[in-house]
Amino acid sequence: MLFHEVSYDFVSYRHIFEHAIQSFLKDKLVLLVTNNLQYLPEASSIIALEKGGKVVASGSFHHLEKHNASFKEMVAEHGIYRDKKKNTKVPFLG
Numbered sequence: 001m002l003f004h005e006v007s008y009d010f011v012s013y014r015h016i017f018e019h020a021i022q023s024f025l026k027d028k029l030v031l032l033v034t035n036n037l038q039y040l041p042e043a044s045s046i047i048a049l050e051k052g053g054k055v056v057a058s059g060s061f062h063h064l065e066k067h068n069a070s071f072k073e074m075v076a077e078h079g080i081y082r083d084k085k086k087n088t089k090v091p092f093l094g
Helices: 010-024 037-042 061-067 069-077
Strands: 046-049 055-059 081-083 088-090
Touching (some): 037 069, 055 061, 055 069, 061 069, 061 081
Antiparallel strands (some): 046 055
């Protein structure tokens, strides 16, 4: 599945993410290339690249948030977090 996220508004993109990627494709390998950081907590694995394509971090959201200071700072600046009480993922909406 390939779609260009810029072509969709937030509501449409969220609908595609929830119903196509998380439901229909849940047992498939999905490579999501995005600048929409609110989807990071829902990824099983994250690979962060810098300009030029060099890998600067990789791992689960939880691992990167715990062990990578620049990743933790970036997601905090964007209001993205994991609800620690319920261990649920809470995306930034906006």
